[in-house]
Amino acid sequence: MxxxxxxxxxxxxxxxxxxxxxxxxxxxxxxxxxxxxxxxxDIRDFPDSPFADKIVHxxxxxxxxxxxxxxxxxxxxxxxxxxxxxxxxxxxxxxxTSNKELVSTHGVELMQLADDNSCGYLFEAAVGGGIPIxxxxxxxxxxxxxxxxxGIVNGTTNYILSxxxxxxxSYDEALKQAQANGYAEAxxxxxxxxxxxxxxxxILSTIALSGEYVAPGTINTTGISSVTLDDIEFxxxxxxxxxxxxxxxxxxxxxxxxxxxxxxxxxxQLIASVDDVFNAxxxxxxxxxxxxxxxQGAGKLPTASAVVGDVLDAALHEKRDAHxxxxxxxxxxxxxxxxxxxxxxxxxxxxxxxxxSIKNAFxxxxxxxxxxxxxxxxxxxxxxxxxEIDNLLSSVVxxxxxxxxx
Amino acid sequence: MxxxxxxxxxxxxxxxxxxxxxxxxxxxxxxxxxxxxxxxxDIRDFPDSPFADKIVHxxxxxxxxxxxxxxxxxxxxxxxxxxxxxxxxxxxxxxxTSNKELVSTHGVELMQLADDNSCGYLFEAAVGGGIPIxxxxxxxxxxxxxxxxxGIVNGTTNYILSxxxxxxxSYDEALKQAQANGYAEAxxxxxxxxxxxxxxxxILSTIALSGEYVAPGTINTTGISSVTLDDIEFxxxxxxxxxxxxxxxxxxxxxxxxxxxxxxxxxxQLIASVDDVFNAxxxxxxxxxxxxxxxQGAGKLPTASAVVGDVLDAALHEKRDAHxxxxxxxxxxxxxxxxxxxxxxxxxxxxxxxxxSIKNAFxxxxxxxxxxxxxxxxxxxxxxxxxEIDNLLSSVVxxxxxxxxx
Numbered sequence: 001m002x003x004x005x006x007x008x009x010x011x012x013x014x015x016x017x018x019x020x021x022x023x024x025x026x027x028x029x030x031x032x033x034x035x036x037x038x039x040x041x042d043i044r045d046f047p048d049s050p051f052a053d054k055i056v057h058x059x060x061x062x063x064x065x066x067x068x069x070x071x072x073x074x075x076x077x078x079x080x081x082x083x084x085x086x087x088x089x090x091x092x093x094x095x096x097t098s099n100k101e102l103v104s105t106h107g108v109e110l111m112q113l114a115d116d117n118s119c120g121y122l123f124e125a126a127v128g129g130g131i132p133i134x135x136x137x138x139x140x141x142x143x144x145x146x147x148x149x150x151g152i153v154n155g156t157t158n159y160i161l162s163x164x165x166x167x168x169x170s171y172d173e174a175l176k177q178a179q180a181n182g183y184a185e186a187x188x189x190x191x192x193x194x195x196x197x198x199x200x201x202x203i204l205s206t207i208a209l210s211g212e213y214v215a216p217g218t219i220n221t222t223g224i225s226s227v228t229l230d231d232i233e234f235x236x237x238x239x240x241x242x243x244x245x246x247x248x249x250x251x252x253x254x255x256x257x258x259x260x261x262x263x264x265x266x267x268x269q270l271i272a273s274v275d276d277v278f279n280a281x282x283x284x285x286x287x288x289x290x291x292x293x294x295x296q297g298a299g300k301l302p303t304a305s306a307v308v309g310d311v312l313d314a315a316l317h318e319k320r321d322a323h324x325x326x327x328x329x330x331x332x333x334x335x336x337x338x339x340x341x342x343x344x345x346x347x348x349x350x351x352x353x354x355x356x357s358i359k360n361a362f363x364x365x366x367x368x369x370x371x372x373x374x375x376x377x378x379x380x381x382x383x384x385x386x387x388e389i390d391n392l393l394s395s396v397v398x399x400x401x402x403x404x405x406x
Numbered sequence: 407m408x409x410x411x412x413x414x415x416x417x418x419x420x421x422x423x424x425x426x427x428x429x430x431x432x433x434x435x436x437x438x439x440x441x442x443x444x445x446x447x448d449i450r451d452f453p454d455s456p457f458a459d460k461i462v463h464x465x466x467x468x469x470x471x472x473x474x475x476x477x478x479x480x481x482x483x484x485x486x487x488x489x490x491x492x493x494x495x496x497x498x499x500x501x502x503t504s505n506k507e508l509v510s511t512h513g514v515e516l517m518q519l520a521d522d523n524s525c526g527y528l529f530e531a532a533v534g535g536g537i538p539i540x541x542x543x544x545x546x547x548x549x550x551x552x553x554x555x556x557g558i559v560n561g562t563t564n565y566i567l568s569x570x571x572x573x574x575x576s577y578d579e580a581l582k583q584a585q586a587n588g589y590a591e592a593x594x595x596x597x598x599x600x601x602x603x604x605x606x607x608x609i610l611s612t613i614a615l616s617g618e619y620v621a622p623g624t625i626n627t628t629g630i631s632s633v634t635l636d637d638i639e640f641x642x643x644x645x646x647x648x649x650x651x652x653x654x655x656x657x658x659x660x661x662x663x664x665x666x667x668x669x670x671x672x673x674x675q676l677i678a679s680v681d682d683v684f685n686a687x688x689x690x691x692x693x694x695x696x697x698x699x700x701x702q703g704a705g706k707l708p709t710a711s712a713v714v715g716d717v718l719d720a721a722l723h724e725k726r727d728a729h730x731x732x733x734x735x736x737x738x739x740x741x742x743x744x745x746x747x748x749x750x751x752x753x754x755x756x757x758x759x760x761x762x763s764i765k766n767a768f769x770x771x772x773x774x775x776x777x778x779x780x781x782x783x784x785x786x787x788x789x790x791x792x793x794e795i796d797n798l799l800s801s802v803v804x805x806x807x808x809x810x811x812x
Contacts, residue, residue, distance in 0.1 A: 019549055019693045029616050030548045030731065124546060130694040132538070132546030140530060140538030142436045143425050143714030210435050270700060273676060287425045287711035288536040291701030294676060295694065305693035308549030317723075325436065 008075030015304030098125035130302030144285025340387035414481030421710030504531035536708030550691025561683035
């Protein structure tokens with residue numbers, strides 16, 4: 001009998017208890033012994049929960065119990081979760097989490113602490129919810145240099161953008177509907193301003209760089225709160241979708257780059273057709289080429305399923321399995337390129353009959369006209385450095401631009 | 407310095423040597439030491455290869471060298487590869503392979519042999535080429551009962567079907583083009599008749615059943631050699647694609663089922679848009695819901711990338727890592743449902759003005775008319791057992807049917 005504790009009995013924490021109960025036979029078969037939730041630590045009581053008898057309020061009970069070898073941290077945030085994670089790891093208990101804020105902020109320290117105490121810190125559920133991405137990226141693609149990652153990693157924003165398009169809603173209307181349906185929080189800032197995506201990109205980029213830490217604060221981030229229905233209809237008119245993408249690029253012999261921003265994505269890309277709360281992460285390796293991982297990026301049971309998968313891994317490979325290569329803080333001044341120096345493809349949009357004006361302004365770049373009618377004109381500009389865009393754009397009357405993924 | 411041997415220097419074997427050379431820095435960083443190919447065993451000489459000095463012809467040299475702890479088997483087939491794999495495992499050397507025929511035929515015995523000799527038998531590359539699927543299915547989804555797998559797992563047939571559609575080619579013309587472009591072999595039988603897909607489905611199904619072996623010979627298999635351009639255009643007319651799918655289903659409390667057959671797939675499914683030589687595998691877990699894994703299912707470097715990923719795993723977890731749960735032969739008479747008893751959705755197609763005739767014939771099932779014009783009519787029939795289809799179909803003049811995925 002393997003005994004674990006869950007700390008934080010919210011959506012994901014209660015999902016973890018449910019998945020362990022629901023699939024106990026499969027889990028026992030996989031593990032070779034039964035898995036039991038011994039404690040659930042929360043400040044609240046849950047008298048109506050089927051797990052009410054597991055609830056405890058005293059952290060010492062959990063961390064002092066040597067029978068408990070694995071702790072599931074589903075508190076969220078980077079305060080109490082941070083303190084409790086340190087306590088658990090210091091006591092030699094492996095910690096499994098879905099907490100992207102904590103991993104992206106304190107991952108370096110927590111992985112070192114796990115290493116020092118011969119236990120593990122596992123976080124498959126922190127990116128892509130239930131979608132396997134951390135382990136495949138680290139282990140299955142271990143023989144690849146990761147050249148590119150482009151992911152829809154936030155379900156809330158993808159739901160809002162999908163609904164704006166399919167129902168013709170404004171951003172505000174779509175946000176309200178998302179809140180009413182439980183897909184956006186009352187305070188939606190972390191999702192709609194791209195902070196959640198930024199944290200997940202920090203985690204993915206660090207793994208892609210074999211542990212060289214990319215701090216979330218260094219990632220230039222634009223959310224979707226300025227996206228209009230016009231923008232979305234413009235993308236559709238071009239045979240594209242408008243998606244919030246978290247992007248990591250690392251061409252051979254060049255510095256890596258990361259940013260989060262809305263992109264106009266060609267429908268030739270499978271990822272352009274990923275709608276609603278679904279997530280998808282495109283990964284390009286120098287040997288593998290392109291691959292994509294798709295599924296439910298959030299939600300109670302999908303996320304819990306990834307957490308319990310990590311619990312089983314921690315139980316089977318106790319005190320010896322590094323989930324990912326240990327993170328470290330680089331001695332370089334900057335790990336990633338400054339945003340202004342990132343080279344990218346863009347679409348420039350302008351009032352009708354301005355194709356020549358755009359082509360003149362961006363004359364030194366490869367361009368391709370993709371729209372020229374009575375409503376507007378649009379030209380793809382390839383391989384331009386961010387810092388050049390605004391200056392060149394200013395010579396075109398009424399022009400705006402979007403990131404573009406061919 | 408970790409030393410390995412490659413046995414069989416064909417497309418994948420030479421790709422393995424190339425990937426190890428190309429990404430040696432990344433590999434050394436991941437492994438903590440350099441990875442060296444000490445021997446390449448082949449009956450041929452390769453005087454022009456950059457790896458010519460590694461070539462040996464004597465198997466005893468390889469299997470008798472204690473410095474070699476991992477053997478990459480890229481011979482293919484189930485004869486010499488079988489003998490050499492047994493020799494390597496018996497000598498306590500872990501074996502990594504992309505050989506789906508050998509894994510699906512002798513996997514039970516070879517995993518037992520690996521276990522007996524405290525080494526590993528790893529085969530991430532045997533399904534989906536470079537796409538991570540074996541490890542995610544076994545480890546990341548360990549807390550799920552796998553309810554369904556539906557995969558495009560053969561690149562050759564997907565290339566042929568994609569080209570028939572996009573270029574309006576007959577099956578024979580498309581096959582010839584695939585052969586001319588190196589995407590189909592001179593003898594294409596194993597691909598076009600679905601045998602390759604059957605082997606891969608045997609592997610995926612066995613893992614989904616936690617190691618209960620599903621022999622390839624028990625899987626009812628139809629390939630694409632009878633698919634006509636008419637069939638493909640019919641699917642397009644319905645807003646669908648025609649795809650060769652390998653299907654595993656396992657509803658709760660029911661017997662699992664497996665088969666390989668062409669399917670008409672709704673374009674609401676992302677998998678319907680997976681074209682050319684790409685593979686995609688949809689996996690549904692009872693906690694995770696739907697997920698999908700997409701990428702290059704074959705090819706030299708993509709497949710080699712998965713092989714080398716396994717080599718690194720074997721090197722890091724030597725003598726202790728079970729790649730998947732050990733397979734075993736069930737005591738049940740039949741592990742999977744007989745084909746005739748599988749319940750499925752189908753599309754019945756008939757000459758114009760026959761909708762009523764179809765609906766009468768299939769009156770006891772839920773039906774939905776999806777085409778009724780001067781060219782043909784088509785009705786979806788839901789939840790019908792295979793053995794009922796032909797009998798009911800015989801009362802409708804000139805009718806035919808297709809598997810359907812909504």
